[in-house]
Amino acid sequence: MTEQEWMLTSLLECRRVDLYAERQSLTPGQEMRYASMQRRRKEGEPLQYILGYCDFMGVRIGVDSRVLIPRPETEILMETALERIKISLCDDPLRILDLGTGSGNIAIALAHHLKYTSVTAVDISSEALALARHNAASQGVAHKINFVQADMTVFLEEGTSVEKQFDVILSNPPYISTFQLGRLPRDVRQEPRIALDGGKDGLRFIRGLIACAHRHLRKGGFLLLEIGDGQREAVEEVFAQHSCYRNIRFYKDYVQTDRIVYAEKIFETEN
Numbered sequence: 300m301t302e303q304e305w306m307l308t309s310l311l312e313c314r315r316v317d318l319y320a321e322r323q324s325l326t327p328g329q330e331m332r333y334a335s336m337q338r339r340r341k342e343g344e345p346l347q348y349i350l351g352y353c354d355f356m357g358v359r360i361g362v363d364s365r366v367l368i369p370r371p372e373t374e375i376l377m378e379t380a381l382e383r384i385k386i387s388l389c390d391d392p393l394r395i396l397d398l399g400t401g402s403g404n405i406a407i408a409l410a411h412h413l414k415y416t417s418v419t420a421v422d423i424s425s426e427a428l429a430l431a432r433h434n435a436a437s438q439g440v441a442h443k444i445n446f447v448q449a450d451m452t453v454f455l456e457e458g459t460s461v462e463k464q465f466d467v468i469l470s471n472p473p474y475i476s477t478f479q480l481g482r483l484p485r486d487v488r489q490e491p492r493i494a495l496d497g498g499k500d501g502l503r504f505i506r507g508l509i510a511c512a513h514r515h516l517r518k519g520g521f522l523l524l525e526i527g528d529g530q531r532e533a534v535e536e537v538f539a540q541h542s543c544y545r546n547i548r549f550y551k552d553y554v555q556t557d558r559i560v561y562a563e564k565i566f567e568t569e570n
């Protein structure tokens with residue numbers, strides 16, 4: 300769909316085909332809203348903020364300037380998680396940890412697609428969590444998700460406890476280097492900086508996650524991370540410093556860039 304079609308189908312609450320088949324006309328109120336949408340877009344506001352939603356893994360997620368807009372690449376993270384869960388983790392119910400949940404897209408889609416699951420969804424931003432909670436309630440999965448306001452590094456460093464044993468830990472952490480932030484397209488720069496800034500080399504969160512996640516994984520559990528352009532080699536080096544993972548694999552995105560890394564926790568007896 301073109302951007303105009305997205306705006307019009309959202310305004311008229313109709314399908315794309317209806318725009319042409321039924322020759323819809325706008326009421327004066329709708330004309331005003333459409334003009335306002337076009338003006339906001341011209342000023343560089345992301346289309347999804349203007350619409351107020353985006354679709355992620357077949358689930359409608361509310362978005363606004365409090366959160367990062369879920370990206371198609373993150374659907375690869377989700378698809379890989381679902382595939383690996385099917386292969387290696389058959390014992391329901393699953394306990395999943397989503398670090399840096401933002402709009403709650405990953406946590407909500409997992410809760411939607413997996414029947415017996417409980418998800419702990421962590422974010423440092425209270426504003427993002429407010430929207431994530433609202434999204435979870437709208438999708439009828441709020442009872443399956445425990446939203447926690449915390450710094451993900453502190454959350455992971457706080458040692459291990461029975462309550463913190465997960466089958467799957469996944470994260471799409473901020474991974475843009477601080478230098479690159481200023482070079483991002485105008486509409487991306489309107490998204491929360493805290494959702495993008497991965498520190499000097501973009502790897503600040505990824506390093507912390509790899510260093511600590513294994514302590515919170517159950518036997519047979521795995522870690523899945525989304526990573527930035529050109530970060531594969533550096534991520535491999537980080538894994539090389541931690542002998543507690545095995546079967547490390549990279550998955551490419553739609554433009555053949557290494558985008559997702561998967562690693563299994565080594566069983567204690569293998570260590």
Ligand SMILES: C[S@@+](CC[C@H](N)C(=O)[O-])C[C@H]1O[C@@H](n2cnc3c(N)ncnc32)[C@H](O)[C@@H]1O
Pocket residue numbers: 366367368369370373398399400401402403404405421422423424427449450451452471472473474493494495
């Ligand atoms: C790249 S966004 C990912 C959002 C969402 N999970 C997605 O895939 O679209 C990263 C998220 O991490 C959160 N975040 C940033 N620093 C954090 C920290 N120190 N601890 C916890 N969450 C943090 C941001 O608020 C943001 O929601």
